[in-house]
Every structure is written in C-alpha cells, then in structure tokens.
Amino acid sequence: MRRDFYMPTRIVWGEDVLVHIGSFLRDLPVKNILVVTDPIIAGQPFFTETIARLSDDGFRISVFDECGIDARVAHIDEQAARCRRESISAIVSIGGGSVMCTGKGIAIVATNSESFREVTGVGNFQKEALPMVMVPTTAGSGSEVSQFTIVKDDERHLKLLGGGPLSFPTVAILDPVVLLSLPQRAATFSAIDALSHAIEAYLTDLSTPFTDAIALEAARLQMASMRGSILDSDAKARGNNLLASAMANIACGNARLGHAHALSLPLEGHLDLPHPLGVGSLVPWTFKFNAEVVPEKGTTFAQGLGVDIKGLSAAEAVDAAVDTIFELYDALGFPRHLSNEQLPRDRIPDMAKLAVPGMYGSTVPVVIDQTTVIASPSVRAMTVKHATEIYELASGR
Structure with missing residues (x-):
C-alpha cells in the first residue's frame, strides 16, 4: 500500500526569530502584503514592532485585524476580493488558529474563486494559494504547518474544511516571545x-x-x-x-x-x-x-x-x-x-x-x-x- 509524507513548509524557531520576518518575505519574493490578525494581537508590542520592521524593509502593508473566535466565510471572501483588487501578493498571519485559518482561506480564495464555499473539501481547487507566512501566537492549532483551514459558515451553521497540497504555508515562524502576553x-x-x-x-x-x-x-x-x-x-x-x-x-x-x-x-x-x-x-x-x-x-x-x-x-x-x-x-x-x-x-x-x-x-x-x-x-x-x-x-x- 502506498503511503506519502509531505511537509513543504519551512519552519524557523527560537527566541527572537520574529525580528527576521522581512528576510523570509524577501526570499519569496513579494512586495504587497496583507497582514491578518485580531484586535487583541493588533495592540501587542511585538505586533506593532513587526509591522514597523516590515515597513522599514520596504514592504507595502495592508492590515485586516477583525478576526474573531472562528475564521468566517464572510471575512475570507471580502479580504480575498481585496487581495485581487489591490494586487496583494502574500499573506502574513499573526495570531491564533482562527487568524491563521482566516489567512489561509484568504490565500486560497484570492487565487481560485469568489467564495470559500466553492473550494471546500480536500484539494478542491486548481491554483496555488498566495504565499503565506504564519506567526502562531498560541501553541495550539498548528495551522502554521497545515494545508487545511476550518471556517465557520454563519448562514448555514456549519464548520467548513478546505485545503490541499497547494495551500501549505510557505514559512512558519515560531518565536516564544509571542506567548508572553497570552492569558x-x-x-x-x-x-x-x-x-x-x-x-x-x-x-x-x-x-x-x-x-x-x-x-x-x-x-x-x-x-x-x-x-x-x-x-x-x-x-x-x-x-x-x-x-x-x-x-x-x-x-x-x-x-x-x-x-x-x-x-x-x-x-x-x-x-x-x-x-x-x-x-x-x-x-x-x-x-x-x-x-x-x-x-x-x-x-x-x-x-x-x-x-x-x-x-x-x-x-x-x-x-x-x-x-x-x-x-x-x-x-x-x-x-x-x-x-x-x-x-x-x-x-x-x-x-x-x-x-x-x-x-x-x-x-x-x-x-x-x-x-x-x-x-x-x-x-x-x-x-x-x-x-x-x-x-x-x-x-x-
């Protein structure tokens, strides 16, 4: 019986690795970035310092900071349309599982469809997702190294799963400094x-x-x-x-x-x-x-x-x-x-x-x-x- 093991995400870990985020993005290479986070993380010193570093490194930055407890279809569809409209070429997700799932959903939909509902299931899309850099701020979901994203469909009261080999994050940055402020x-x-x-x-x-x-x-x-x-x-x-x-x-x-x-x-x-x-x-x-x-x-x-x-x-x-x-x-x-x-x-x-x-x-x-x-x-x-x-x-x- 054939079995596969596939893990293309680059994983970088250790104290202070987050300060080098710009170098990982330059390796892709990309210029216009959508940073995805939630209102709490957006107020943390490590987040504001990271945005400042990216700006100093010459990246053009847009921010979506309205993620909640769950990733949501409406947020993903809106921000994917924004990516196409503003020629955004990469997603940086800084947050917990819902933030990273939102970022991954945006990256998939931006290159494949009008709505996340059209790409649910395993491998149900044809084009590679936008490049993604994931910075988990909880030691939990592991979405930073996963091809899958779980999204809530509020209208239908469902949890939807989507993803496949074309939606692995590009880089995962594991820096313990982000856990300091976690309740x-x-x-x-x-x-x-x-x-x-x-x-x-x-x-x-x-x-x-x-x-x-x-x-x-x-x-x-x-x-x-x-x-x-x-x-x-x-x-x-x-x-x-x-x-x-x-x-x-x-x-x-x-x-x-x-x-x-x-x-x-x-x-x-x-x-x-x-x-x-x-x-x-x-x-x-x-x-x-x-x-x-x-x-x-x-x-x-x-x-x-x-x-x-x-x-x-x-x-x-x-x-x-x-x-x-x-x-x-x-x-x-x-x-x-x-x-x-x-x-x-x-x-x-x-x-x-x-x-x-x-x-x-x-x-x-x-x-x-x-x-x-x-x-x-x-x-x-x-x-x-x-x-x-x-x-x-x-x-x-």
Missing part, C-alpha cells in the same frame, strides 16, 4: 487542542512510522512543557510548547484527524461550542475507544504521556493514560466535562447524526440510524450509537 485560559485551550492532534494522528489507519514518531514526540514534549509554559511562563517551556504544537499538526496533517474532531464539528457549528473545548472534552474518550483495538499502540502512547506501564495490561495502561490526561486538565484549569448548557442532553441524538459526514466532508447516507458509521480514518469504526455514548461520557453522564 492562561487561552494558552490552556490552545495547548489541549494541540495535544488532541498528537493523540488523533497516532490512531488513524493513515498513520505511518513517520507520523507515529512525530506524534509520540509531540505528546511527550507537550506533557513536559505545558505546565511550565502556561503556569510558570518559563521561556524554554514556551519554545518547546510551540514546537510540539507544530509537530502535532505535521503528524495529523499526514495521518489526518479522527473521531474527536468529527464529533466536535456539529457542536461547534450548531451549539457554538469553542473548538478546543469540543475536542478536549471528547479526546480522552475517543482515545480509549480507538486504543482498545490497537492495544500495543495504546500502551506505547500511554508511555509517551508519562504513564509508568510496568506491570500494567494494555487496558490498564490506556485507562491510566486517560487519568493522566484528566490530571493535566485539572492542573491547567481545563474542564473535564461539558455542561448541560454547552451540550444539552436532548440534543445529543441529533449531534451524533450530524457527525456522520466526519471531518473531511464525506457523502451523507440517505438514511441515518444507530448503526450508521461516522466517516473517519480512525482505526476503529464508530457508529452513531457509539458517538451518542461518547457524547454522554464527555458530558459526565
């Missing part, structure tokens, strides 16, 4: 999102020795750095947390994401649940669900999370791994369960059915019942009935 709650949510990427990548049918090695090391590095980065603002831990986040997304970018992300999508689209809260509440249970059919991998990953597996059966090692994840949640202040307000019990059956298309937009069967399988590359088939049970567990019921 603890935002840092925690981002870090849990990143951990879910490592967990999910390890347990798909598309995983390979390459992705397994990266996912395992990402998880190990995350467990070793999260507390120091988030609770103590340790500089080395911040750098390792950023690097681990990128590694986790490199793994899932090739091995894909699994059930936690598939089940989180309807919660995000229909219940307005923040993405990290959705996947974070689901991933301990989807990890256990999938690891049951690959006990050797479950044990190995438990060890990567820091579990002492000596004398434990495979099932006991997986249970200990779930406990370790929850202990991390407790230490960082991340909720173990969704509240009834976040996921009303009477909505669970509908959510389970809405999860059927999965993360990557598979065709929905005409009839959906309890035996219908959720579309996912995960190692174990999950039915609507299983999904309902997972939602119940994630709700603490």
Whole structure:
C-alpha cells in the first residue's frame, strides 16, 4: 500500500526569530502584503514592532485585524476580493488558529474563486494559494504547518474544511516571545487542542512510522512543557510548547484527524461550542475507544504521556493514560466535562447524526440510524450509537 509524507513548509524557531520576518518575505519574493490578525494581537508590542520592521524593509502593508473566535466565510471572501483588487501578493498571519485559518482561506480564495464555499473539501481547487507566512501566537492549532483551514459558515451553521497540497504555508515562524502576553485560559485551550492532534494522528489507519514518531514526540514534549509554559511562563517551556504544537499538526496533517474532531464539528457549528473545548472534552474518550483495538499502540502512547506501564495490561495502561490526561486538565484549569448548557442532553441524538459526514466532508447516507458509521480514518469504526455514548461520557453522564 502506498503511503506519502509531505511537509513543504519551512519552519524557523527560537527566541527572537520574529525580528527576521522581512528576510523570509524577501526570499519569496513579494512586495504587497496583507497582514491578518485580531484586535487583541493588533495592540501587542511585538505586533506593532513587526509591522514597523516590515515597513522599514520596504514592504507595502495592508492590515485586516477583525478576526474573531472562528475564521468566517464572510471575512475570507471580502479580504480575498481585496487581495485581487489591490494586487496583494502574500499573506502574513499573526495570531491564533482562527487568524491563521482566516489567512489561509484568504490565500486560497484570492487565487481560485469568489467564495470559500466553492473550494471546500480536500484539494478542491486548481491554483496555488498566495504565499503565506504564519506567526502562531498560541501553541495550539498548528495551522502554521497545515494545508487545511476550518471556517465557520454563519448562514448555514456549519464548520467548513478546505485545503490541499497547494495551500501549505510557505514559512512558519515560531518565536516564544509571542506567548508572553497570552492569558492562561487561552494558552490552556490552545495547548489541549494541540495535544488532541498528537493523540488523533497516532490512531488513524493513515498513520505511518513517520507520523507515529512525530506524534509520540509531540505528546511527550507537550506533557513536559505545558505546565511550565502556561503556569510558570518559563521561556524554554514556551519554545518547546510551540514546537510540539507544530509537530502535532505535521503528524495529523499526514495521518489526518479522527473521531474527536468529527464529533466536535456539529457542536461547534450548531451549539457554538469553542473548538478546543469540543475536542478536549471528547479526546480522552475517543482515545480509549480507538486504543482498545490497537492495544500495543495504546500502551506505547500511554508511555509517551508519562504513564509508568510496568506491570500494567494494555487496558490498564490506556485507562491510566486517560487519568493522566484528566490530571493535566485539572492542573491547567481545563474542564473535564461539558455542561448541560454547552451540550444539552436532548440534543445529543441529533449531534451524533450530524457527525456522520466526519471531518473531511464525506457523502451523507440517505438514511441515518444507530448503526450508521461516522466517516473517519480512525482505526476503529464508530457508529452513531457509539458517538451518542461518547457524547454522554464527555458530558459526565
């Protein structure tokens, strides 16, 4: 069976690498730049200093600073039209996952279509996206090294995925200085999102020795750095947390994401649940669900999370791994369960059915019942009935 591993993004990391952003753009080469960010990041000293450096380096800069919690179709379509109108030749995204997803969506639509709705799915466009330089300000989404972008369609209450080999960012700049001003709650949510990427990548049918090695090391590095980065603002831990986040997304970018992300999508689209809260509440249970059919991998990953597996059966090692994840949640202040307000019990059956298309937009069967399988590359088939049970567990019921 043929397997591919593809990662064309240049990754630069270390303290103060952000000051050299102009040199990376000159290498492309480009002149007119759209900088994408959000109102909070736009007020940070590192952002204003970066804009000043780019201006001094001779780049013509336009700024879009209205990104919110999610990337949105309306923003992407408007700014893509602006790029065509103003002959903008590159996108610089400075922010968290929603900012980078917005920038990536703009880069795709600017060269391919009038709306992001026309390029959803995997590889559903023909022209290479505009060059992109990504500066993540959270150690979380890993979008800086991903070909995919997730965008909210407010009109249809959907989360849309788009991307392909023609939309990898050109350069990712990982500088721990950007994490200094990040509030603890935002840092925690981002870090849990990143951990879910490592967990999910390890347990798909598309995983390979390459992705397994990266996912395992990402998880190990995350467990070793999260507390120091988030609770103590340790500089080395911040750098390792950023690097681990990128590694986790490199793994899932090739091995894909699994059930936690598939089940989180309807919660995000229909219940307005923040993405990290959705996947974070689901991933301990989807990890256990999938690891049951690959006990050797479950044990190995438990060890990567820091579990002492000596004398434990495979099932006991997986249970200990779930406990370790929850202990991390407790230490960082991340909720173990969704509240009834976040996921009303009477909505669970509908959510389970809405999860059927999965993360990557598979065709929905005409009839959906309890035996219908959720579309996912995960190692174990999950039915609507299983999904309902997972939602119940994630709700603490």
